[in-house]
Amino acid sequence: MSITATSSSASVVNDSPYTGSAANSDTSNEDEFTEIETLVIGAGPTGLGAATRLHQLGRSFIIADSAEAPGGLASTDITPQGFYFDVGGHVIFSHYAYFDDALHRALPNEEDWSTHQRVSYVRSAGNWVPYPYQNNVSQLPLDLRVKCVDGLLAAAEHRAQTAGQKPKNFDEWIVRNMGEGIADLFMRPYNFKVWGTPTYKMQCKWLGERVAAPNVRTVVKNALTMQTAGNWGPNATFKFPMKDGTGGIWTAVADKLPNERFRLGKSGEVRLVDGASKVVEFGDGRKVKYNNLVSTMALDGLLDLLDGGANEKVSVDRMKVAAKEGLVYSTTIVLGIGIRGQRPDRIGDKCWLYFPEDNAPFYRATIFSNYSPYNCPQADIKLPTLQKADPSLDYEKEPKEGPYWSLMLEVCQSSEKPVDLDTLMEETIRGAIATELMLPADEIVSLYERRFDHGYPTPSLGRDGALAQILPPLRDEFNIRSRGRFGSWKYECGNQDHSFMLGVEAVDNALFGTPEMTLHETDWVNGRRNIERRLL
Template sequence: MEQKIVILGAGPTGLGAGYRLNELGYRNWAIYDRNPYVGGLATSFEDSMGFTYDIGGHVMFSHYQYFDDLVDKLLGDQYTEIMREAWVWMMDRFVPYPFQNNIRHLPPDVVLECVLGLIESQKHPERLKEARTFDELIDAQFGTGIARVFMKPYNFKVWAHPVDHMSIDWLGERVSLPDLEQILRNVISGQDSVSWGPNNKFKYPLYGGTGGLYTPFKRYIGDRIHLNKHAITVDAANKQVTFSDGEVVDYDLLFSTMPLDLLINRMPDVPDAVREQTHHLHHSSGLIVGVGVNRPLDSSKCWIYFPETSAPFYRTTYLNNYSPYITPDPESYHLLLTETSYSPHKHEDKATIVDRVVQGLVNVHLLEHDDLDRIASTYLIDVDYSYPVPTTDRNRALGTIQPYLSGLDIYSRGRFGAWEYEIGNMDHSVMQGVEWANRMLLGEVEVTWKDFAHAAETPVNITRQEDDFYAMPGHGWVRAGVEPVTESAAAD
């Protein structure tokens, strides 16, 4: 009576789908994952010394009641709550985030360049509407000064793709000009507007890093999860998945969360017109380097952005500030988690990345020279699929590939399954799975995933964010300078 549902991938999306199927009492389903662990890109690794590393910065932040309830259920009281304190390091100083609100920290000639650029952009609000690429949008929104010193170099470091290859629709419909009056007031009166405050907190698992949110799924659906199962062929005609160990599994409905281009590559008999669309799906890769240091940390910062070339990484997270169990002993250690992107547009030498990261940490003064002898552990994670880049050719490719798949009872969702960066945060990813299960079992409409085959009829769902939210790549959605103005803290 029940159709057999096979889920490929035990990351947030696959687990979300499985959890919901289970919650709705569905019985005929199973999850397969090539890894020996659950969590996918949101998993965490612990080294032999007792440092825990996430695969880059993850912030658990959601606008979904269902997701919030699920987090409560999975974590109980085993979580910490952190104010999302973000900074930018450039020109040998810290600038509180959001950058544009706090440019007063920069040298006077740079402040002038940024302000003049902002004034010029405010004279031409029409350019904001006319912008077609991310490159044009940055100029139109922030002016050429901020674009030159921060937005463009930073975004290239994150995405590893030229910003003029990127579209703008992933930013949502409510991109607006910055509040020039506020910015000038801050410059002249020496005030900061920061993105963090008591109302802008996020939860983090007390144990096990970000992955600590996903291992508890096993309590509910562990008996349905098959690990170390690498799908090598998807035979849509016969509705069978073949795994590398030779096992063949039949399905009626296939829910795939593997990268969309890989899925198409594993399917024989895909028409050329569909297959060639995968060339329009671009992604960046990441080299995550964790550095455990035998020195306690005296800072409340969460993460820092690095737009300059003095360090290879675009972001460093003080992961030990998220939970006391991230290091072997918070009284003695801290942990720096760095992220460096790479792609065909931006090469990075993997053999030297750890050394270059350590040197970069010295260059940006997160490590002192004396600390080099205190490095207790380093850890490198090479992430092939790190960011699905919203390039200008993406939507058309998705609009071709997804209907082809759904016509074969194959549904591709998740950060790389849907290939929609704007719905690639953890909450979105889990909810893509939940909503797909709701669609299959309850006939409900998926509201998070955007169907680009019918884009004209589908509302842009990312406008679920409040007006003053906009996307800052690399860390999901952040609040753009509307928190209470606080006196500047001396840059440490």
């Protein structure tokens, strides 16, 4: 599998709920040594994008993954009680016609999808501040509102006086665009909770459409009138699969590919990449000789497995040093809570919520049951209560019917932000009570926890320099295109649509020399509707 993922709780009944055709792929009759034009490592969105394009073009390929089912970091788990949880906060919005074609082919019916208007807030000073925070400080208490507006005005004055200067890091970008008030109340603490890295150690080239720079006049006007700003950003409207969570999308995409092209489980676990000979050895001892290799493994993990041969040993060693010095990542821990009862009015139609303050360990919470009624067991299912949200309260132990709703929460772990895994679930539930996501008497009927070693590829100050020393030599010396969320290590092109198209474009680059616009010109791609390629 392209990403290391460890289940840290016995609450996961099935890490790979996939039962499609590729799950039953049988390579037992293959020769020990296979030659193929293109080998794709990883069956997440990027690998499936590459495989989809290769199949469309009628080219020979194998797609391999150490997991038993496709999906990668876009898969979905099911708890023993029947609650679905994605392995992180995923929704569908798109910049590409080709991506839309692939999803429509996989899930073609209107009833396959639900469409949502984003309802998102930041929990700040005991208030729910509409997202984006910097445009809605009108909802803060007066003293904090004044602090934010004063910082915005000071930042605007400073920009006017230093028009030719550019920020050197993310922290300077924040202060220059938003001021010290918003920086201290939201941007600094929230981003540390997400990345596990201080903002002054991060670059700002990655921001693009991901962070809204506030309009000072609008913010001041709203602060005086107590109004809120409208929705912003590419995911203001988004889609979500009606059944099987995000992972269901990718198993459906995989089912449109030939079963015999898949190697999953041990037969897809990479042991060695012999770059000199262009041979990959897998966990079952079989070897595949390739002409082109599209790898979606984490870049640091790929380099650990890469043997460049005697002539290229210095080059590989140089890439490993660059990765160690310049590539930073954080670990993501996903926690899920299944709750008996009607969804409370205070939760309403909220989608996902941000938590910058230290009264909760999670940086984001998703009301996962709001995305689809099938993300929870149906109301007539009887489940026992595991505990009340406040574990000191008594509860009935007999199984009872629903209805049910659910929370999915995300926690970052890094060398600069340690996490006590033994107490994390307990702290998470306490944080949910402290932030009014839950009440002490709420009946918890399901608990889920899973840790992903590589969760976020950090846009660190040294990232671009490291990638410049790694990605081109991999391509030019070994014909390896390392792509995907951690394959190309660019968070700014790590959404599901980006990731899928990184695979598509890597194939076209390998076969035809076509430029990879998503990888190299992400802002350009995000600013338009990309219709150059079509699948249907």
